[in-house]
Amino acid sequence: MAYLCNLGNGQQVFIDNQDNQTIVTLTGTQAGQQQQSSSGFSTGKWTALPILYRNAGGFILRVESDRGPHYVQLQGSSLSAIATAPNLESAEVIAMQATETPPRATMEPMKPMEPIKPMEPIKPMKMGDMEMRMNPMEMRMGNMSMSMGESTPSYRQNFCPQCGAPVKENDRFCANCGDRLS
Template identity: 50%
Template sequence: MAYVCEIGTGQRAYLDNQGKQTIVTTASSSLGQQQQSSQSFVTGSWTASPESFRNASGVVVKITTSQGQYFIQIQGNSMGMMAESPSLQGAQQIQLQQVDYIPTSLMPPMEPMKPMEPMEPMKPMEPMKPMKMGDMEMSMNPMQMRMGNMELRMDKAVSGTHRFCSQCGTEVSPSDRFCSACGHRLQ
């Protein structure tokens, strides 16, 4: 038999014993949002109904089995087995109610994603026409920009001995046929 208790505003803890496992499921819901988390602990079969207590650090669940007592700490959606029994002095006992089942999910499952439609191959770009704006002129092949009496120009041949891989940007030697960083064939 499973149990449920209210552990906070819009938050419930479900407890179930399946064989030697105690399964704790926390479920919280608020406007437009639902969260659920489950964890299983090896405790053995229950010999008594579980008990739950609210203390300063959250909720403590007490599980009694033929192997002894186990304590599970619940804080928000995280939970864990406590190494030693906590002091429950001054803790408020939380009422547990029996339920027929534990919800596996509060939200309906999402539909599987549909495969993407194949994309059309890209068409080659048309050469860019020179642009003019006032006394500024810019063209792409070769890349050049003129504004007033200033001019910036980049031809295919780079001045000096510096050469760079067009794939990854790593500097390469003029005699290299392949980039040493990415293996791209150099032109």
């Protein structure tokens, strides 16, 4: 027969005797995470029901077997055997319930995480008669303006708008009429 006890704070302890081994499993469920640690202790076959105590240092499990008493310290998410009998006079006895269900079946499933929301575009910044936009980069102050990058692509013509003569992409002036190219 196995035993289960709710320790509070989303933690449970599951205790089982399999042949000469006492298996102690701690499970914990908190927002966004589940933890489980399990240890086996060579105790022999149980001769009495296990007893769980709560003291200032955490929880202590007492297992009475054909080899004598054994003690296991449960503190946070760790389990460790205690070599000498602890003083349990002022400790509180915690009730355990008989169960056949291992702790994995009693844990609540984790809630799925929400997807990350995309960032909102940066809004134009305004202060008095000054305005700044990020895409494309534009800044205006009074009747002055500056921009970097273009929101709509511009195409340069391959001929002079004044005389119609062919021009190269890097020409600043028309070689035929001398007109300034934009």
